[in-house]
Amino acid sequence: MYRFDYVRPKSVDEAGKFLAAQAKNGAKILGGGQSLLPTMKQRLAQPSALVAVAGLADLNYVRVAGNKVTIGGATLHDTVARDAQLQKLVPGLTHLAAHIGDPAVRNRGTFGGSVANNDPAACYPSAVLAIGGEIITNKRRIAVDQFFKGLFATALAEDEILTGWEFTAPKKSGYGKFLQPASRFAIIGAFVAQTDAGVRVAITGGGNGVFRAKPLEDALAKSFSAAAVEGVKVDMSHFNGDLHASAEYRAHLATVMTGRAVASCHGG
Amino acid sequence: MEKTLFKAKPKADGIGAKVLRREDQKFITGKGHYTDDMNRPGQAYAYFLRSPHAHAKIRSIDIAAAKSAPGVVALFVGKNMESDKVGSLPCGWTVKDRHGQPHKAPPHYPLARDTAKYVGDQVAVVIAETLEQAQDAAELIQVDYQVLPASVKCDATLKPGAPQIHAEAPGNLCYDWELGSQSDIDAALKSAAHVTKLTLVNNRLIPNAMEPRAALGEYDAGTGNYTLWSTTQNPHLLRLILCAFVLGISEAKLRVIAPDVGGGFGSKIFAYAEETVCAWASMKIGRPVKWTADRSQSFQSDAHGRDHVTVAQLGMDKDGKFVGLKVETIANMGAYLSSFSTCVPTYLYATLLAGQYTTPIIYANVKASFTNTSPVDAYRGAGRPEATYLIERLVENAAREMKMDPAVLRAKNFIKKTQFPYQTPVALVYDIGDYDASLNMALDMIDYKNWPKRKEAAKKSGKLRGLGFSTYIEACGIAPSAVVGSLGAGVGLWESAQLRVNATGTVTILSGSSSHGQGHATTFAQVVSSKLGIPADKVEVVEGDTGMIPMGMGTYGSRSLAVGGTAIMRACDKIIAKGKLIAAHLLEAKPEEVDFDDGEFIVRGTNKKRSFGEIAFTAYVPHNYPPDLEPGLDETAFYDPANFTYPAGCHVCELEITPETGEVKIVDWVAVDDFGTIINPMIVEGQVHGGIAQGVGQALLEHGVYDADGQLQTGSYMDYAMPRADLLPNMRLGFTVTPCTHNPLGAKGCGEAGAIASPPAVMNAITDALGISHMDMPATPEKIWQVLQGTTSQGKSG
């Protein structure tokens, strides 16, 4: 690691002020550090300062009111996974959180860190994009559909803190994940949400960032069943090949994982 | 030759008892002491600048900025070691090629001199007050590289036009070696009724011990003595190599200490550049120098394993009796020859090609090649997994092609119980075994009778089920010195033990074996407890320190019990013999009238006796003592084994494939092993479990991949897939016992068996499930899915 300053603000406000002044000099937000710290250890990142938000109580919560849900920006994966109300209301989301990494990762890694990082193989972005709603920051609200901007890119400004996500619980939700054998990130993850605005399917792991798969959504709109997506093809331009899977296999898995996600909605 | 088998009485803490590992408490509670836990006054930290290129000429190195960076104590490059006459890291086994010429041995300098030959090759070392400062300074070193074309594949590197890696090895050929007669095998295959042919790759593996390599060198300017703490598996051998071949210092001036070592799997046998530099640099700067690999460095610079390409042919008569086996292998040595790299694909590989079978004629040709990759050397099983994989895949295919049951074909060709000792056509003499017994027990345990029903039931639920056998053999207890010497080994492979009986009757074993996870402290105490008839908790085991242990050859090749344990038994015999002299004196009898039984010296036919503790006390308080006898009860014994030992057995893997994705689920695993006498069943089961996990890892997940430019693509756990618990079913173990005939314990060794047996069991099951003849490891879901796509478009066969 290179040298850096460690800043522990007492509130989102204080963190925001520090970032407003220092982000341009290389200050970065530190969530659970599960993505950022490994890159720093390998000297692939050199922030001037880390502003730790994970300990802020006002960012660490799951709130459920009727079918309105808000998840705080620094909520641990484990907190989401174990939330009893959420397990009933959005089982796809708690299942997803429960299968991120290992217990150590889930008890450090935060919702905001995952979504702000927008790793092309991360799980959470698929849930957020499929379920919709709004991303809340210390500055504004951003519609989910405007939030993800491709590989490791989001609508967030450098000094902007993701403080939460607010959404209406989908009627049904499910997540199908095919593990990359080494990292156990998603080779392909498919999140299916049956929302008021129709069925939304978001695919992660394709290689170019999370995206919505229209052909799968159309098929599921006609019949919300695993059988409905069998053989449905997703545009190949969304998929890249690498050491672990070819583009062709990923495209195939996107369909199969969507089928599994739907099956899980039906208790399968 | 050791003919009498020691028969231990049943005892709660002796031979055969499931004693909890005494070392686990400290390891599990974080109270171990590893090399990186050692800190010495004035210690500085080393950081190695490694080549980012697989092959590059080093035109110049500008160290000015780095040298004056904060905290920097010293900075060395290859030239500095050269002018100090620090030598090349030697390869300890000379393999003679088919024309009698020794293998090509290009130098391997601890810091590269003119050319970097793989990504990770050490180009410079910075020593600073802190590790961070050393690393900061290393970033300021300006190396002017002239990048050269790289060669990474073991077969392509031998083709004309491939980049030339060492001037000493034209065409990148290290050796072209053979065993057996080519004309004999060609004739045998020609006359065969059927020949099964297979081309296969044994995938490159990266060892990944839990504890990364580390070293701490300290030089005492007052005495001129060096101390080197190292994560080595054999401290005495490291001392020998560093003193006699590399640093040119007296062996008496270097003390090597291997404190707790967290796994090695072979990768810590070898003498490495980094520890050499730490020892040497500590003298140069007059301060202790520590280096600890981080995981990325381990991936890059630990010796890797396997990496073969093989074409094999098995000839049979019309009834399926094997008439000949021909094997042509190309083995990757990597960029330099690691300490024992040359013997792995030759004497530890081709000599095992008979397997459990009576194949009368066997021929092997092995070409070893240089590539711009990390050196390749012994890794759990070392040569024997490669041999077993090849034989067992071939035999399975032979059965399919002959339309015979694979279990029946195997049994038909087994060396039978009555045929031992059995001289194979590939040099080894198997002393004992019962291959039908382990196969039959395995068939029973897996319920082979009902296998077709299970396959059918799986098909109904949309799964493809496969079953695969592996009837393996290995040669352990490495090894008779005269034999390995005649084959080119530069060392003897005996083991030593000192048994120090303390005045109060407790015992300290100083063993030349070097545990790095095997549980010697528990097992050896059990052995001595049974042999001397004293409680195991009165026995302590000391290993891993050349300053304390007379001599040693370390732990690898499943040798520590069969060879090291026998040395301990012999030292016990010497203790008992001396004890008898003391007892005879005390009991006023003749020494030959004194028997030793279960902790007591007894005058035969009388009730006159003395306990072991009384004799120990008398030896150190010799007030009433035989006049000509030296006081003390402390004996050292060496043991040079008469033969290898031959653990063998049968593993069966049953698995299911989900056709829509190619996912594999292992649903059952039966392992029946014959390790001879088992000292601690719990430790043995643990070794089998771990070995199977490693072998299944090779079959399904692990693969060290370099891209065409020689960059390691699988350089971290993000990309190199290790086996996890959920990969494996509950493994069901069975044991048969034919005690080894030439050591008093009857022990054969168990450390590598699982890793040797399991890959072909998995791959035989996968190819069975898919109805195909072969797939290279690792069998990833995508590869399987691709196969199924192919079959689907051809109209599914089955």
Ligand SMILES: Cc1cc2nc3c(=O)[nH]c(=O)nc-3n(C[C@H](O)[C@H](O)[C@H](O)COP(=O)(O)OP(=O)(O)OC[C@H]3O[C@@H](n4cnc5c(N)ncnc54)[C@H](O)[C@@H]3O)c2cc1C
């Ligand atoms: C072994 C391992 C396995 C893993 N497996 C998975 C997996 O299966 N699936 C998966 O999805 N992920 C996985 N992860 C990643 C894990 O979920 C991380 O926790 C997550 O990606 C990043 O969250 P974090 O809180 O640790 O963020 P950090 O690492 O602290 O930060 C990541 C990035 O987000 C920024 N950031 C952090 N918090 C905020 C915020 N509130 N507002 C704005 N920007 C912010 C940081 O500046 C940084 O750029 C794994 C990680 C590890 C180490």
